[in-house]
Amino acid sequence: MAQFLSTYFLVLLSAQLVKSSGVFELKVHSFTTSSSDVCKQSRDCQFFFRVCLNYTDNVISYRLACSNGTGLTGTMSTDQSSISTSEPITLPFKLKWLGTAAVIIEAWNAESSNDHPTEALNNMIGHFATKINLTIGQKWSQDVHLGEQSELCIGYRVVCDKFYYGDECSDFCRSRDDPYGHFTCDDTGSRICLPEWKGEYCAEPICSSGCSEEHGYCEAPSQCKCFFGWQGPRCDECTPYPGCLHGTCVRPWQCTCKKGWGGLLCNKDLNV
Structure with a gap:
């Protein structure tokens, strides 16, 4: 096969990861290679992509451990000269997004639809590694990478996961x-x-209108419950001394007699 053009993938991670705070998304717009041994001259060309994310500046080796996520496409078959789709591969991450990461993209030849020979390096038909500096946002960044016999056009972005916000996707x-x-x-x-x-x-809860902030409280909205020693719809009336008959109070448990009354409970008529 003198010229082989294959592209792109629709993918989700094969296993459920721990709850993430954000998602790195990457689209492969096109992958082109002129390698003569691509897919071993098979008419039914099977291939897939692997994407690796690392919080590191080292993008040299494809054997780097994917410490911050790996994404695989399903095995795809094509004999077309051009394929494209808008669906991204997604790599959730749990840690704060630091703004800088290494991204490794690999294209692999698969001998069957269930074969992901990630250890058989002779089956790799394309390898690209790049360092990105990226802030959180909906806007896609675009990039083109050239290999010895291949070309890769990609788009990527970082968005916060559902319920997460902020520049680091760390605010829940x-x-x-x-x-x-x-x-x-x-x-x-x-x-x-x-x-x-x-x-x-x-x-x-916000208490009922006028409820005394000093002497009242509420356990549900629009209530006004009184602290001990206070009474009234707004809890702004002191409770007099028990048995106080003709007296008033300024503070709880007082019994200040009205004019003409006396005694401990203001029950003695001084006019008699």
């Missing part, structure tokens, strides 16, 4: 409405309290 916010919080999240991951709730985690 997930809307909830339960005893542990009552809030939604805005586009930056900040908590927005639901109506009638307040506090850092929106777990504090």
Whole structure:
């Protein structure tokens, strides 16, 4: 096969990874090679791609351990001169995104649809390694890499996983409405309290209007429960001494007699 052009993949990781804080996405727009032994002259050319992500500056060796994720496409068959698709390969990562990473992209010849011979290096038909400097965002970066007998055109980006925000995808916010919080999240991951709730985690109810902040509290929105020694709809009335008949109070348990009354319980008529 004098000229072989094959491209691209639709992929998910073959196994479920630990919950990530972000996702590295990579598209292979085209992969072209002129190697004469590609797919061993087979009419039914089977191939797949492997993508490796590392938080390191070393992009020289394809034998680097994929410390921050590996993505494999399924085995593909093609005899076309050009193939393209918009679906990316995704590599979730758990650690904070540091902005710099090494990306290794490999194209492999597969002898059957179930064969991923990653250890048989003679089956590798293309290898590209690059260092990227990338900030979190929806915009795709584009790049072209030239090998001895091949060319690779790619696009890539880093986006935060669902519920994660910030420049490092390390700020977590997930809307909830339960005893542990009552809030939604805005586009930056900040908590927005639901109506009638307040506090850092929106777990504090807003009491009824006028409820004394000093002498009242609430366990649910629009309530006004009084602390011991206080009473009234707004908990702004002191509770007089028990049995106080014709007296008032400024603080709880007082019994200050009204004019014309006396005694401990203000029950003696001084006018008699």
